Amino acid sequence: MKAAKFKTSFFLLVLCGVLSTSCNRTDCCAETTLSGRFEHRISDCDTGSNPETNCTDWLDFIDDSKVSVLYGGGDIVFQFTYQIKEGVLSLQQDPLSSFAIPFDFEVIDAQTLRRRDNGDLWKRKQ
Secondary structure, three states, X not given: OHHHHHHHHHHHHHHHHHHHHHOOHHHHHOOOOOOEEEEEEOOOOOOOOOOOOOOEEEEEEOOOOEEEEXXXXXXXXXXXXXXXXXXXXXXXXXXXXXXXXXXXXXXEEOOEEEEOOOOOEEEEOO
């Protein structure tokens, strides 16, 4: 009886070890380098009365620490610094900026971001 329990425990231990070493961090946890432009279409947007209104929000990654953002249908592009930790993309703005929208995204993969405060999906433009 003890031998059977030992074999079962040993098997489970080996299985856990194999599973944990077969999945590297980038495959499992959406830690990735982001590049290009990610877009989100604003629902019920109408530009008919104001040609300066944009119906698409976007993030445009400049380099490994800066991103440009067009948000809320406006025509002003803001620049943020960003970091990615544990699958979360966090944008930080200049403390003196009047643009006070929190921008945190879950990194689904290199093609998709999910805004954490409202669940909107932002897709990488091809």
